[in-house]
Amino acid sequence: RPRGFVAATGWAHSAKYGKGVGRIWLDNVNCAGGEKSIGDCKHRGWGNSDCSHEEDAGVICKDERIPGFKDSNVIETEQSHVEEVRLRPVVSGARRQLPVTEGIVEVRYKDGWAQICDEGWNSQNSRVVCGMMGFPAEKKVNRNFYKLFTERQQLNYRLHSVSCTGTEVHLSMCAFEFYRGNASAACGAGMPAVVSCVPGPLFATGSAHKKKQRQQQQSQPRIRLKGGAKVGEGRVEVLKSSEWGTICDDRWNLLSASVVCRELGFGSAKEALTGARMGQGTGPIHLNEVQCLGTEKSLWSCPFKNITQEDCKHTEDAAVRCNIPYMGYENLIRLAGGRTTFEGRVEVKRGSKWGTVCSDGWTTKEAMVACRQLGLGYSLHAVTVGAGGEAPGDTSASTGTGASLTAVGLYGGKGINGPSGPRRLLRFSSQIHNNGRADFRPKAGRHSWVWHECHRHYHSMDIFTHYDILTPNGTKVAEGHKASFCLEDTECEE
Structure with missing residues (x-):
C-alpha cells in the first residue's frame, strides 16, 4: 500500500x-x-x-493502483527509529584510549x-547500552562531573523517557519517545545520559584488570565458543561431567545468546544462530530448549532440558x-603488494613505523590471527619465501606482535609430520557441511592441472581448503588440507 498498490498477490523468500x-x-x-506501513507491524x-541476505523477502503487488495515489521519489527525512x-x-585521557568504556550516549x-x-x-538502560558496545556490565558514573561539562555545550536532544528492562540487545527495543521539532530547550531538568561500562577480561586495561584476567584464565571455564x-x-560448547558438548538450537534466542556472551566477557548478542551455522560440533549434545530470561549471570542458571538421543x-x-568493543586492531596491521585487498605481505605498526614479519615459523595459524585482526575472517594460505615481494625497512619492528602469533607446525609439505605422527590418507565417516559462500573450485588454471593415470582424469594440485582433526571431546590432534580436486573414490596404490 505505501507504494500505491491496492493489494499483494504473492510473496517471495x-x-x-x-x-x-x-x-x-x-x-x-x-x-x-490493516497497518499503513510495514514499520507499524510487530x-x-x-x-x-x-538473518543473512540470502533470506531477503520480496513481494508481488497486484497491478492495480490506489485511486488518487501520486508516485513520488521524495523519501521522508524524519527518522522514526x-x-x-x-x-x-x-575525559581528556579517555579520548585517546581504546576501548571507550565511558561517555555520553549519542544516537545517529x-x-x-x-x-x-x-x-x-x-x-x-546503561546495561543495554554497555551490551551494545561490547561490555558485559555497567557501573556507576560521576554524574556531577558530566553535568558541569555539558552545561557549557551546545546540545541536540533526540530521545527522552527511555525505559529498558535490561535484557534488550539494542536500544531500539526499549520504550522511548522522540523529541519533535526544535529540541534545543528540551530536557530542562536533566542532562545527557552518561554511561560507564565494565570491560571483559579480554579487553581490560590496567594492573587490576590484568590480575582479574589471569585469575579467570586459571579457573576452568564451563563454556566456550568454537568454530x-x-x-x-562461534558454536556454543559447555563442559558437563568433564566432557565438552554442544547445545541444541530448539528455542535458542537472543536472550539465551546474550547470557552466553556476557558470561564470556563480551556484550549482548548480535545474533543467535541456529542450524549449525558455525559448524557442527563433535561429542555429546548436552543441553536442549535453553530458555534464559536474560538476567542470569551464567547459562547454567537458565532453565533447560537434558538431551535425549x-x-x-x-x-x-x-x-x-x-557485540565486542571496538579496539582499533585493524589499524595496526596491513597487507601490501597483493593482487587484491585480501592478500599480500603482512606489515605491522609499532609506534609510528611500519615493518614486516619474518616468516620463520609462519603458518596458517599465524595467518588466521592476521586475517582476524584485519576483520577478514579465515585465512586461505600462509605464504612464505617472499611471495608478496621484498619489503624495505627494519623487519624487527614486527616482534611486538609475537605474543599473539604463536609458532605451530605447517600444514602439508613434503615429509612434514603432524602433532600425532606422519601424514595419512583418512576417510571420514560423517558428512561435514561447508558453511562458507566461496565457490568450491580450484584456483589454478587448466593449463597447470596434472593427469592422473589411475583415476583417469586431471587433478588440480592447488590447495583449496584446510581442516582440523579433532577427538570426540574437541581436542585437536592433527591438521590437513584438500589439494587435488577429485570427487572420485578409486582404488589406487598410492
Whole structure:
C-alpha cells in the first residue's frame, strides 16, 4: 500500500529477486493486515536480525493502483527509529584510549549525532547500552562531573523517557519517545545520559584488570565458543561431567545468546544462530530448549532440558555472534603488494613505523590471527619465501606482535609430520557441511592441472581448503588440507 498498490498477490523468500546490500532492518515481521506501513507491524526491533541476505523477502503487488495515489521519489527525512548508538568520551585521557568504556550516549540523527535526556535513566538502560558496545556490565558514573561539562555545550536532544528492562540487545527495543521539532530547550531538568561500562577480561586495561584476567584464565571455564572466524563468535560448547558438548538450537534466542556472551566477557548478542551455522560440533549434545530470561549471570542458571538421543543432531548446534568493543586492531596491521585487498605481505605498526614479519615459523595459524585482526575472517594460505615481494625497512619492528602469533607446525609439505605422527590418507565417516559462500573450485588454471593415470582424469594440485582433526571431546590432534580436486573414490596404490 505505501507504494500505491491496492493489494499483494504473492510473496517471495530466500532472496528470489537478488540479495540486498547494507543492514537487514526488519526480522520476524508480523502484520495484522490493516497497518499503513510495514514499520507499524510487530517485529524484533529496527536493525535486530539473525538473518543473512540470502533470506531477503520480496513481494508481488497486484497491478492495480490506489485511486488518487501520486508516485513520488521524495523519501521522508524524519527518522522514526534508533539505528546507530555510540559512547562519546569527554575525559581528556579517555579520548585517546581504546576501548571507550565511558561517555555520553549519542544516537545517529541525520548527518550528525544527538543526545538522550537522562530524566528517568537507570542502570537497566546503561546495561543495554554497555551490551551494545561490547561490555558485559555497567557501573556507576560521576554524574556531577558530566553535568558541569555539558552545561557549557551546545546540545541536540533526540530521545527522552527511555525505559529498558535490561535484557534488550539494542536500544531500539526499549520504550522511548522522540523529541519533535526544535529540541534545543528540551530536557530542562536533566542532562545527557552518561554511561560507564565494565570491560571483559579480554579487553581490560590496567594492573587490576590484568590480575582479574589471569585469575579467570586459571579457573576452568564451563563454556566456550568454537568454530568462529572472529573474536566473540562461534558454536556454543559447555563442559558437563568433564566432557565438552554442544547445545541444541530448539528455542535458542537472543536472550539465551546474550547470557552466553556476557558470561564470556563480551556484550549482548548480535545474533543467535541456529542450524549449525558455525559448524557442527563433535561429542555429546548436552543441553536442549535453553530458555534464559536474560538476567542470569551464567547459562547454567537458565532453565533447560537434558538431551535425549533422539532429540537433536549436530546439524542443530546453537551458536552466537556477540557485540565486542571496538579496539582499533585493524589499524595496526596491513597487507601490501597483493593482487587484491585480501592478500599480500603482512606489515605491522609499532609506534609510528611500519615493518614486516619474518616468516620463520609462519603458518596458517599465524595467518588466521592476521586475517582476524584485519576483520577478514579465515585465512586461505600462509605464504612464505617472499611471495608478496621484498619489503624495505627494519623487519624487527614486527616482534611486538609475537605474543599473539604463536609458532605451530605447517600444514602439508613434503615429509612434514603432524602433532600425532606422519601424514595419512583418512576417510571420514560423517558428512561435514561447508558453511562458507566461496565457490568450491580450484584456483589454478587448466593449463597447470596434472593427469592422473589411475583415476583417469586431471587433478588440480592447488590447495583449496584446510581442516582440523579433532577427538570426540574437541581436542585437536592433527591438521590437513584438500589439494587435488577429485570427487572420485578409486582404488589406487598410492
